[in-house]
Amino acid sequence: MNTLLDAVREGRMDDIRPLLSRLDRGGRKAVLDELKVLRKEARGWRWGERTRARKAILVAGAGCHTGAAGCATWLGGRDMRDWVHSPYPWVLEVLGDREPDWLADLARRLAARAVESDAEYCLVEELARRAGCPLPVSDGMVLAWAERVNSSRWQAGSEKPLVDVLRADTRLDVLVPHLLTMPELPSVVAWVDSNSPANSWPAALTALVAEGLLDRAALLDACTARLLRGGKPTDLRFCLLVVRGLGPTSEEEAARVADWMAMAADGPSPVAGHAQEVLARLDAQGALSVRQLAEVSGAVLFRTEKKLVRAQLIQLGKVLRRNPSAAEKLLPVIADAFGHPDTDAQERALKLAARALPAATPEVREETARMASLLAPVHREAARAVFGDLLEDEPEAAYEEVLPPPPALRPLGPPPGSVAELTEEVTAALLSPDAEDITAFERALDGLVRYARTDREELVAALEPALAGQWWATAPKGEVEWRMSRNHYGLHIVVASLLGRVSRQSVHDGQAHPTGRGRCCHDALNGILYARLWEAAAEVRSGRLPYLLATPTWHTGTIDAGDLVERLRGYQALGLRAGPVDFAQALLRVRRTDAKEAAQEASALGTKEGDRLAAWLLADEPLAAVIPRHVDTDVEIGRDWLRQTVIKARRVLLTTRDNPLVRQSFPQPFQWLGSAHSPRNQNCYCWIAESPQWTATLPEDGETLAAWLLPSVAACVQEERGTAWLLPALAETGGPAAGAIHLALAYGLGARHAEDRLAAVDALLVLAARGRLDTALLGGELDVLLEQDSVKPNRLADSARTAAGTGAYGTVLSVLAPVLPALLAREKAPRGLSDLLAVAAECAEHSGPPTTGPVPGLAETAARGGTTQLVRQAIRLEAACRVAAG
Template structure:
């Protein structure tokens, strides 16, 4: 045909018209089909490119249009390529992958229908065997095409499990589907069917505008009308149960079995009995429904034993009811039921244990000495109150040993104070002030200033950019260098460039203020000969005698103290000052000396609380004003979490005020992007400072213990808690209080808290962990009308372990209140056991 055959088909492909391509293909003779089949592989790339260009020229871009060329190409190949195997490969080439299947398969089916019948059957089987149940299959028409070809050709479906799963994944076409006779029995055997039908329901969800036909409803109705054999379906469900699987994959078959409601069938009784011990709960419930009242003798005993071995309370209760009936209706001893009672004793549900004890006591006279001994041996796992009730009928039973879980007390690990390197910032400031007036512009000791700061200084800046840049200590250092080298060259007003007080953390602002006042003193000619606040210890403190000597030198030189420098020096004083040093300070005559004397006589102490607003703790602080603005800012208020630079150096700003430093660190716990990667080291340094450790330190440690991120793994947070305990600065009860509030806020699971606290207790902090638990229980346990959860019950059980480890005694108010509630829930029982232990009270009888 000299290319005319291909030209006609190519035009149809270019127009993305699968119907036109089908018509052209059906008009071809054998030579024309061979010509088209020969040209098709090489046309994949041009066809895709042409369609993309066509789509790009449209104003209303549509991703579906970019793939419109695929279906005409598939149709052309299905009608012209010779072998069925080659066509099967062509239809699902990787280049033909789409986001969704074609909206109309008729052109494809039309050209396939023109091929010989044996060829069509061969293609149908090949397409069916290609199914794999993959994600890609969900976005193509492979399943629908294979099933439709099998129906139209009348071909027997191959034995292929993904084919069965694909069949049930589509809406049912029963009873007219010719495939049903072959595939319906297989749906109970093929893997993937339960997964495909997990969400199938009798009634469609309310949100479905056009609900699909339900397989459950279809099979139920057809079984009710006799079109499908009900017994065949019931047998299929039981066979599927016996094959095993998880509850989700068996959900459809459990629902179908319930809808069929098969009559008791002795032929299936043994199969149902096999399901009781280990099948998923819903399957076991379905089996129990079929067996209840139909078993006698050994089979009934086997069923009871299986039920009492289950973990589900509902099934265990059913087993106990059955056991009670067997005991009442039977003759002779009940020794054969002792193992079943032992299984029920192991149930974690207290009501189940209590019911089992009542049943055992009721029938105690029916056990021989051998059977009674078996009951006593099994009962050692029971709670103390239930054990006492059982002992009245069976004789004294010793509780199970090993309640301390093998706990061995050890000493707390030792923690050495961190090795502090000399503070480069302080060294730089001290050297600059001492050398700048006499240096004539020499940049002594300033080589560490970054080159990037120079660029930032020289470029034009907007007001916002300037505010950010002037929050850099490096920039202030560069400005100081410029001023020393070229006095008066630039006329920036230092304090105008300082960031606003609440936009930067107070410890860092102190560093900026000191730079600003040094710059002002350099310009005004009032720079003192040296600084008062230069640390004398690596930890950042200034020895009191050294500060007095420095002020004495100021008075001899007629120098005036810089305000920020003086206030920083006061904050760096140790909390204990020798009497002779205080006496020397009293002889100072300058205003700075008088300020020092007042500080030594009445060092300011902030009073703070940490309150929870929403899901985050916030600090509320009260401080009697001192008239020292920077001191008042550092000890009396907390800035926003913005701009927390140089956090690693904050401990040098507040080396004698541990609680105040914790107050400034706390907001950054919940803003991880604002804190350094070595934040744990910052907290560790804080623990070795002077000053009280109270609410803020406790809240900070609790917040870190509640984190579960890569930058604060549980082991690191636990290490900080142990370090606080070892250094004697762990406010344990307040830490527990905030840990309980963290749990209430849902920021961490109680299991994670228990794990971390147990780890600390086993490393020597059992007493501290018990103190933490007293605070945690008080803030976490339900009060008033609040309802308890299993998490509360488990926390109480853990608290009992910790109390034993720590040898703790003395009532905890919230626990006692729970224990006195009239109801006997699992939570109340756990509270009673803990309260009894703490108050040395004999075990109460369950209400």
């Protein structure tokens, strides 16, 4: 046994099998116990020694296991699988004396584990061959096989046809069926090169079906089932290509009519479109009943995709021409389209209803006439011509704008009532995914300072076991101090200081380290937070303060002026001086509107902090005034590192004036905030420009914050995703909402990605609900951005449609009214203008014409004639304004 263990330690692979053959069952068990110890020991060795030994450990351990289950667990261990050169040939050697059933069991167990490499695939394949059993199939096996097939296509520098590689594989009938049942297809399988589609997997599989090497019915069933189930777009495209390549017969398509109906109703657009085509063919062949057509039509006409709805209405029209008696079942379905958001779809449905109405019973006609109330006002006159006396006159209710209720301020609440409660909150703030939540962070930070003064020993005793799993709880103290001094670890800094995991000198150095000296607002705002944390880290060690001054009153970060005065009064009673960073942050958070009484009370305290607070409240000026003029500047929006080129674009950004008071009387971390800034002198290299703490740092100066963050927000109109995340929070800030906030909102409404546009719509509705939205100002900013092509009309139309869908028709129309004239005046109508006109028309139909009067250029566009969407929607908007005005 000792000789075998020496061979394993030295990595002598060729000696292992002879030495194993001399051991009986008991000897192998004893060696296995030693190998388990050696396996753990080897984890701490140097890389070269560890790799040699681990290969030998793997081989010897496989030979020592007498059960297939234990052997599979041994071979499949994560730390025993990262090989540059595979040790599996030696594994097969030491297993050469096992019975076929044993080898088959091992192959099945290994295949069921995560097979992640060609070497592991070959091991299972060879085990199955020796056992004389079918190749066990699993997701990992199929993925490895697909990668192997893809690699084998390239030989001698040339690409071999995929169908030839697959044709030579004798296990296609086992692997391909499983391939189509995987949760996600391997990327090498699903990807189709548009330059050579004939050499793709879909084309190869359909060719092999034609040759009889794959079962046609099984492949068609698997692809149809996957289309029905849904999945990634690339996977669905793969299955669509296979289905189209197989060219199902009429009988095969008719046998799956329920599947096509389900796809048309609920599938993604490409899948639904194909299902529509199939159902249209079946209908033409008489294989689709009127009942089935009515059922699928009701679902498709409920979809938002105009192309699908239009195609379904065309199909219904063909059926009605061929079979007028079908009107009895189809007319109620057609009437459902009267409520479709697309007015063109409504018009088509109304024309179909007019054609089918004579063949329907009186009951169906009356029901259809009642549904006509869903039609847009532009179709009301046509509806009256179709339904006549059946159409009931309904008095129009007075329009009432629907806006969400203004967000309610949520108080932070009283501090934790016990050490146990604080421990729970601190642990949650450190460990939960929402560790950046403002409320949780501020309550935990203030609670640590409070209980470090009153119940320090109990707090330490409670936190130590609760946070024993944190990296800084077990790492060497020097490493903890080094890492925390160079990286932002949030609340961890304060807790580590309380528990003695960083020294007093390290805390002192953290306080003395200059922060907020970066060249962008992100560094400046983060620097204020770092300074607060290091100051709190010092305070929890000293136990000097009873509470923090900067703890917000409300969830936005705002402090009521009266609360701050009371806190200063408590400090005065105890003879304490405020922490300079804590007090400066409190000043930035205090609400200054209607605070004269609080200013008088602060001045009456007779303390330095009281006098500063009184002066700050009475000044009631923005931290940094935004200069009310646009600055057009070329800004870098992307870099192609391959070509070493920089993509630049024109941006409308803003500058801010300096504030001498901040630069003279605030601590160093706040100095950046008091200096004048323009986009030209902000060079931002932040990888992650996002923190909810930013709005909580300046909760009463949203306009200033918006001006500084405009370069980041403006990036949302290009490639950047997620940069409009803070717009709803900006809408909740205090102070005036002027040019900066409205310009940031304008960028968000024209963002490239839907989630950013949705955040902008939320901000728009919040501003409107709070009475802070200046629609003329926002429309003017959008007009500028549209003129320089920073915002695309079709993206703005999507945002406007989403906002209007909440019931804010008047608000949306007043924003669009200043935008439309310049777009209508262009020699060539921009893409998306018709969509903007459609949204404006819908708003006018509900809320009445714009309060600013007729839209310049609208009448001329409507008078052009023709049937383009631009002209049709212009006519609709003009008619809506005329009817509402009349």
